[in-house]
Amino acid sequence: MIGExxxxxxxxxxxxxxxxxxxxxxxxxxIRDGIVHAVTDLSLTLHRGELLAVVGESGCxxxxxxxxxxxxxxxxxxxxxxxxxxxxxxxxxxxVIHCGERRLARDIRGRQLGLVPQSPATALTPVRTGRRLxxxxxxxxxxxxxxxxxxxxxxxxxxxxxxxxxxxYPFELSGGMAQRLATALALAPDPxxxxxxxxxxxxxxxxxxxxxxxLRRRCDAGYAVLLITHDLRxxxxxxxxxxxxxxxRIVERQPVDRFFTAPAHPYSAALLDxxxxxxxxxxxxxxxxxxxxxxxxxxxxxxxxxxxxCARQPEVTTTESGAVACxxxxxxxx
Amino acid sequence: xxxxxxxAAEHVxxxxxxxxxxxxxxxxxxxxxxxxxxxxxxxxxxTLARVLAFLHSPDRGxxxxxxxxxxxxxxxxxxQIRTRVALLFQSPRAAADPRLRLVDLIxxxxxxxxxxxxxxxxxxxDLADRVGLTPDLLDRRPHEVSDGQLQRxxxxxxxxxxxxxxxxxxxTAMLDASTQAQLASVIIDYQRHRDxxxxxxxxxxxxxxxxxxxxxxxxxxxxxxxAPR
Numbered sequence: 001m002i003g004e005x006x007x008x009x010x011x012x013x014x015x016x017x018x019x020x021x022x023x024x025x026x027x028x029x030x031i032r033d034g035i036v037h038a039v040t041d042l043s044l045t046l047h048r049g050e051l052l053a054v055v056g057e058s059g060c061x062x063x064x065x066x067x068x069x070x071x072x073x074x075x076x077x078x079x080x081x082x083x084x085x086x087x088x089x090x091x092x093x094x095x096v097i098h099c100g101e102r103r104l105a106r107d108i109r110g111r112q113l114g115l116v117p118q119s120p121a122t123a124l125t126p127v128r129t130g131r132r133l134x135x136x137x138x139x140x141x142x143x144x145x146x147x148x149x150x151x152x153x154x155x156x157x158x159x160x161x162x163x164x165x166x167x168x169y170p171f172e173l174s175g176g177m178a179q180r181l182a183t184a185l186a187l188a189p190d191p192x193x194x195x196x197x198x199x200x201x202x203x204x205x206x207x208x209x210x211x212x213x214x215l216r217r218r219c220d221a222g223y224a225v226l227l228i229t230h231d232l233r234x235x236x237x238x239x240x241x242x243x244x245x246x247x248x249r250i251v252e253r254q255p256v257d258r259f260f261t262a263p264a265h266p267y268s269a270a271l272l273d274x275x276x277x278x279x280x281x282x283x284x285x286x287x288x289x290x291x292x293x294x295x296x297x298x299x300x301x302x303x304x305x306x307x308x309x310c311a312r313q314p315e316v317t318t319t320e321s322g323a324v325a326c327x328x329x330x331x332x333x334x
Numbered sequence: 335x336x337x338x339x340x341x342a343a344e345h346v347x348x349x350x351x352x353x354x355x356x357x358x359x360x361x362x363x364x365x366x367x368x369x370x371x372x373x374x375x376x377x378x379x380x381t382l383a384r385v386l387a388f389l390h391s392p393d394r395g396x397x398x399x400x401x402x403x404x405x406x407x408x409x410x411x412x413x414q415i416r417t418r419v420a421l422l423f424q425s426p427r428a429a430a431d432p433r434l435r436l437v438d439l440i441x442x443x444x445x446x447x448x449x450x451x452x453x454x455x456x457x458x459x460d461l462a463d464r465v466g467l468t469p470d471l472l473d474r475r476p477h478e479v480s481d482g483q484l485q486r487x488x489x490x491x492x493x494x495x496x497x498x499x500x501x502x503x504x505x506t507a508m509l510d511a512s513t514q515a516q517l518a519s520v521i522i523d524y525q526r527h528r529d530x531x532x533x534x535x536x537x538x539x540x541x542x543x544x545x546x547x548x549x550x551x552x553x554x555x556x557x558x559x560x561a562p563r
Contacts, residue, residue, distance in 0.1 A: 055510075056510065057482065057510045057512055057513060058480040058481050058482030058483070058509060058510055059479075059480030059482060059483065174375060174376065175375075176375055198508075201507075201508050203375070204374055204375045204537045205537045205538075206374065207375065208537075230508070230509065230510040230511075232511055270512070271510070271511055271512055272511070274510075274511040274512040274514070274515040275511045275515075275540065276514075276515070276518075276538065276540040276541045276543070276544040276545070277540040277543075277544070280515050280518065280544050280545075281515055281519075282512045282513070282515040282516035282519060283512040283516075286466065286468055289468070289470065
């Protein structure tokens with residue numbers, strides 16, 4: 001069911017329901033001994049009501065994508081391409097890459113593009129209680145004082161945090177409670193798009209499921225979520241669409257059911273096979289260093305299906321269900 | 335009870351500020367065996383691992399190694415005993431000294447055995463290769479590598495002391511499927527080669543089913559009776 005809706009939205013990628021459209025995004029970091037190719041020519045579209053999971057190995061550029069959209073990159077980053085945010089069909093799209101830090105800080109970051117950070121323990125200021133943090137955020141976003149108190153408790157309940165725990169300081173919270181507080185803070189301004197960067201790291205299974213379900217409900221209410229995760233099972237539980245990132249590029253995008261049953265890119269298939277409930281076999285070799293990406297397909301050196309053609313960078317080809325960047329996608333052979 | 339080879343917590347009770355965290359826990363890990371430990375957040379899993387790694391001295395009960403009770407914790411435990419047990423944490427960011435280059439992070443336990451710096455670094459390079467770290471990463475510091483790469487370095491460091499028991503506290507929970515499978519295969523190879531005992535703390539039923547020889551459940555600081563096979 002989820003798969004069907006996702007197929008419909010993916011094929012109609014230029015429809016009015018798109019809320020975030022990333023187009024040819026490229027991010028480079030200048031470092032001492034070279035240039036890190038963190039994100040390369042990345043395009044994706046996020047629709048209203050869609051939960052898009054970006055999955056991939058550690059160090060493939062997933063988190064940089066999140067930080068780029070929020071304008072949180074360090075000074076040695078060079079960004080090109082576009083990311084158009086259009087919160088409602090009646091407003092003009094805003095290019096968050098080029099709109100400038102002032103605009104981003106005043107109107108967008110937190111307000112329209114929310115972030116659930118990767119490590120809440122370091123993201124929360126230790127000198128304010130959860131309640132103060134939440135009420136402060138709510139009031140900064142226009143809630144009158146007397147309503148903020150009420151809303152803070154409602155948000156806490158929504159993310160599964162006991163309102164009594166709001167009176168604690170962040171360092172008095174467990175990792176899971178801090179994570180839920182960070183989620184509540186991100187939800188407080190009611191952003192059209194929520195970017196969740198590994199929101200379940202360090203949580204146990206019931207809490208993981210709870211956090212994921214909060215994100216899912218958000219999408220069911222018509223908002224959009226970009227979930228950045230290494231956890232394939234998390235993606236399977238809540239995503240409509242899965243985008244696989246490898247060595248700075250998105251190599252495949254599919255509706256979630258199709259991704260898990262019939263991945264087109266050999267890398268996607270190998271990643272799924274590494275799950276303990278499948279073969280539990282690691283992908284041979286290493287991902288390439290982002291400072292020294294090969295000219296052709298970056299996966300070719302590890303790929304059992306590679307041929308001479310793979311020395312050229314494959315184009316992203318739109319398929320019936322999604323998109324794949326591969327000279328020899330798997331369905332071709334089947 | 336104490337006459338078998340193995341690392342065991344015997345009737346261990348731990349409380350923090352009067353709150354019981356572990357109550358009368360007895361768990362034995364035999365050489366060559368992989369014991370899974372499963373429980374909710376706050377059930378006492380990590381505390382049990384810390385007790386078994388001699389990082390925390392229990393209020394009552396003790397840890398025994400091959401039948402010998404070990405009293406005290408940390409530096410009160412002689413190094414030749416302490417180094418027989420290695421602990422791999424969930425978050426390598428929190429565990430790794432941010433000042434050390436990866437090569438020295440891995441070489442430090444080798445140096446501690448009295449090896450010369452060059453020899454220790456040489457060993458470190460071998461270990462790095464075994465865990466799948468490319469040589470170019472070894473000169474970097476923790477903030478310059480990814481979580482997966484840093485966890486590989488922490489595993490190499492743990493193996494550098496050639497432990498007889500390796501305790502993995504959610505050590506692969508934050509890693510992608512391929513990195514998890516690769517670290518698991520490195521640990522399983524080491525385990526076979528060394529006949530090492532492994533404690534595998536995990537929330538992941540699929541991982542436990544695939545890897546552990548037996549699984550023990552813990553709730554509110556008490557081990558639950560094993561399910562009949």
